[in-house]
Amino acid sequence: MKKSLLSLALLTALGGCSLIPEYQRPIAPVDAAWPQGETPADQQAMDLGWREFFRDPALQQLIEVALQNNRDLRVAALNVEAYRALYRVQRANLLPLVSADGTATRGRTPADLSPNGQSTVSGQYSATFGVAWELDLFGRLGSLREEALQQYFATEAAQRSTQISLVASVANAWLTWQADQALLDLTADTLKTYDESLALTQRSFDVGVASALELRQARSAVETARVSLAQYSRLVAQDRNALAQLLGQSIPANLLQKRELGDQQLAELPVGLPSDLLTKRPDIVQAEYQLRAANASIGAARAAFFPSISLTGAAGTASRELSGLFDGGSGYWTFSPQISLPIFNAGQLRANLDYAEISKNIQVAEYERAIQVAFREVADGLAAQATYTEQLQAQRDLLETSEEYYRLAERRYRTGVDSYLILLDAQRQLFNVQQQMINDRLAQLTSEVNLFKALGGGWEERRTAAGAP
Missing domain, CATH: 2.20.200.10 (Outer membrane efflux proteins (OEP))
Incomplete structure (x- = not known):
């Protein structure tokens, strides 16, 4: 009886054996500070709820609809459930x-x-x-269970990453639709002005005041504006289609009203240290869990050499x-x-171990690459944040100058001081500057959204008193 108890105790002790290599997190292949020298804030963007960052109630409603109906997010959630079931399968094999x-x-x-x-x-x-x-004397089943557990954690992180990407994609699609709608309205107004100029030039030509060249230039301006009008009409329709796909359903009719691009107010983004991304940005967390899973698979491959x-x-x-x-x-x-x-298997076990070790090295490279991509995305966002304010202000000043130039050119043309070429040049310059102003505003807003995403924000949902529906 004593021998039986001793044997059972020995088997139990051996059952705790594991051949999984000791895990060590690879050193992050990035600097410890951002290139722009940002001072870390007390709060981090990844702790900022998307309702706190996106303060536009219409955009909040769109994001909420997308989180409920988007198919990519639904697939990510089902993947989590699938890997949870696989983990339960591996855990059951130990019993x-x-x-x-x-x-x-x-x-x-x-x-x-x-x-x-x-x-x-x-x-x-x-x-x-x-x-x-x-x-499980040598930990083969335990290693497989650990591998399945780390894969399950990786799919959970992938789900968070998918949600963050979805939130940012909805916001960018919404902003792009508004920008293209603003460009469409601007083009329609400009075409109306060009039509009026063409009609006036036609009358002047009929009485012999304007030349045939001026008439052709006026018609050229009208046709150019019509080309732009068709282009922006197409883009607006495509923007709606893209937004509907992200939502997983048709866009609510009450949200399709025209809105000024500057109506959206984005909260100020707190920026943390680069090391903060390593533990909280979902795609980096996912890469590390996959690395841990590959590390556990080595333990299973090693245990296969033993009885x-x-x-x-x-x-x-x-x-x-x-x-x-x-x-x-x-x-x-x-x-x-x-x-x-195992006595002879033609090198199969050795090959399996080599494959497991190579797979781990691949995951190390994938993990380091995820860190480098994240570091670049944040650094690019900070660079954009630091320069777009100056660019927009310069664009506003240019817009004011172009508007004044157009008013002066129009007065001088009507009084016969300057030719129609000067007026046409002023019209085209004003139109181009107005278009660029909208594009620059869109680029600034999307860069803020992308920085929010790059910092790992968009997973939490916190309702503020002003923003809660």
């Missing part, structure tokens, strides 16, 4: 398999095959309680008659321990 079985067999033996020369009918009935258990031991046992009753199945003396039991030691 004994217990089963209860019942069998019944009836058969007739013909006379020419029967020992006594007479046909016979016989039966056999049994009820069995069985146990099968593979002893595997399985214990199989069964106990029950058996009888020729169903009525005697549970009578005294009908009990039986079996116990079948099995050990398997």
